[in-house]
Every structure is written in structure tokens, then in C-alpha cells.
Amino acid sequence: MSIMVNYCRLKRFLFFNKRIRLLPILFLFTVISACHSTHEKIVPRLGIPASQELIQQWNTDVFSNGEGLPAGQGTAIAGETIYQKYCLSCHGLDGTGDSADELAGAEHSLTDNPPDKIMGQYWPYATTLFDFTRRAMPLNSPGILSNNELYAVTAYLLYLNGIIKQDSIMNAENLAAIKMSNRHGFIDVYHRDRK
DSSP, X not given: OHHHHHHHHHHHXXXXXXXXXXXXXXXXXXXXHHHHHTSOOOOOOOSOOOOHHHHHHHOOOOOTTSTTOOXXXXXXXXXXXXXXXXXXXXXXGXXXXXXXXXXXXXXXXXXXXXXXXXXXXXXXXXXXXXXXHHHXXXXXXXXXXXXXXXXXXXXXXXXXXXXXXXXXXXXXXXXGGXXXXXXXXXXXXXXXXXX
């Protein structure tokens, strides 16, 4: 009888004492990880390691301050032809939208209900337009536009939104300096919370 009482006390003790209850699990985890670390890691062996040349080819980040913009230039005049060839079928005449979103010609402001979040009044940086177009457009074959074509179509879209003049030349030196109407419309939570 005393063995049964002691067993029940031990069981109750282990049930109510969480630290001791975790000891077997911790022991098991330690044994498994020790056994696993002595063997070679199992990897799927898919593909081939990326060469430095390939990594450099895909390293095309463009930042809001213009860092990462490539050499090249373009105007809205040249950009109109490129827009008609690659963008018109989805974004419509003068960027007013069709099967894809409108890029210009907003009928509402950002404070209206519903707000009109076209890039000319919503996006904070012109460099974002260049970067997004380079990475994702045209939708059916992204990455086919040359740097000069990218600067030109970027200039055309900025012109359609009334941000630059039609003959303004866009390039790596001045694109980041373009003042978008919503540049200060976003709250930088990361830096705000660190102060």
C-alpha cells in the first residue's frame, strides 16, 4: 500500500511541478540533437550554387535616395512611344486604366472616399516607379526594357501626373530629387518607435 501511496504522491508532484515535468522532454531533445549533429546534414541538392556573376545580375535594388540607379536617361517624349508599345494594352490611353490599374488621371484625392491611390499622388518616391517597372513590367515579359527605355517611361508617367515637364530629362542624377506629392504622407514607424 505504501508503494502505491508514494507512486501517487510522485505522480501528483510531477504533474504540479512544471519544471520537473519538462526534464524528460529536454533530455530527449538533447539526445536527438547530439545524434543529429554527428551526421552529415541532409540537403535537397536542387539546382546549382549561384555564381557571383548571376548574383550581381539580379542585384538590382534601387533605393529612395537614388542608390542603385543605373546609367541611362530618357524624356517623356521618348517615353510616350515606349508606353504605347508596352503599357497601353493594360494601363489604357494616357495611363487612365484598363485591365490593369490607372497610373494617371485621378478623379479623387487620397482623403476622398474612396481614395485614388495612383502612383502620382500616392507613391512617395519616383525611384520606386523606376524600380517597380524594371522588375515587374511589362507584365508578359518583365526585364526587357533597356535603362534608357525605363527612364523614358518613368518620365512619361511622371509627366502624365503633372510632376515634371514633357521635355525634362530623367537620369540617375536627378530621379531621386523629384518631389512626389505624398513624400511625407507615410509614417516611418520603424524610426518613430526607436526614438
